Amino acid sequence: MSSPSTADGDDEFTVGDAPARPYVESPIIMATVRIVAPFVFTLGAFVMFHGADSAGGGFQGGVIVGTVILMIAIAFGVGPTRDWLSSSFLTVLVVSGVALFMGIGLAAVAFGGAFLEYTAIPVSNASKYGIELVEVGIGIIVSGTVVGLFFALAAGHANDDAEGVEE
């Protein structure tokens, strides 16, 4: 069990009976996450890619994929997980999602159609593949944002660093 952070300067800094530091190293949680994570990731990818033919889509699938990283961070600690996924990787990921969505819209313009007019792109089933790619773009944005929000909230305000809130 981890002990409450002594660097807080506030001994009553507790939530319920839990210690101030949210991370508790537990072999049960780590083993469970290790087993469950690949399945959750697969479900998320399925929901993202299969949104065209069944319930789901980029928003829902992206959240489920993002949850995998949240699970890993809860099981193995926020700090190590954040180091494992470098912050520039996350930023590039989220920006590339927006770029993918806009790129498909602009590709249609480049082939002489209107913005996001998939059928203007000279590929067979352009509309279906265009929608799938857009869903993937949305999924990338959403999963990156969910993970980003998690890390940003876990890290707290920039001024907190001096008080040792960093995991």
Added chain:
Amino acid sequence: MTPIEWAVLAFVLGCALATALLRDVLASIIAFAAYSLGIAVIWLVLRAPDVGLTEAAVGAGVTTVLFLLTIAKTVRPAGDDLFVDVDLTAVGVSGLLVAALASTLPALPPIGSASTPVATSRVTAYYLENAYPETGVKNAVTAVLAAYRGFDTLGEAVVVFAALIGLLVVLDRGVLA
């Protein structure tokens, strides 16, 4: 309404009350997660699986984790009371709001009714007839979302992106680390 639907409604109502009344914020957050899960089931009952999936993933899943992260940085109020002291003025205002919203309920059509404006509208008929031939995807919701209203969806995706950027600005951090 089937007994299962009544049970889910009662569950949701109970979770909502628990969220509002429990004094311990941790217990309140857990009650709120259960509430979101109940609402997700209600979306399924209302034949909206796409929305139900979102509610379960975002409402019950991610929001709960973000709330837990946030309260980990707060201080628990002193005292051992199970429930908060109820403010009668707040109860009155909430009651008035619920009454005002409930007055619109009789105007809603029954669940699954074939004669609702949504089901009989020309727009609905157009989407159901043309979504597959025109866009090539079988889920009409996705066809509307990503093809017919693709520009709106681009805006939504950028809103999500902007939320992340906004949080980084509020937290005064240039990067996620």
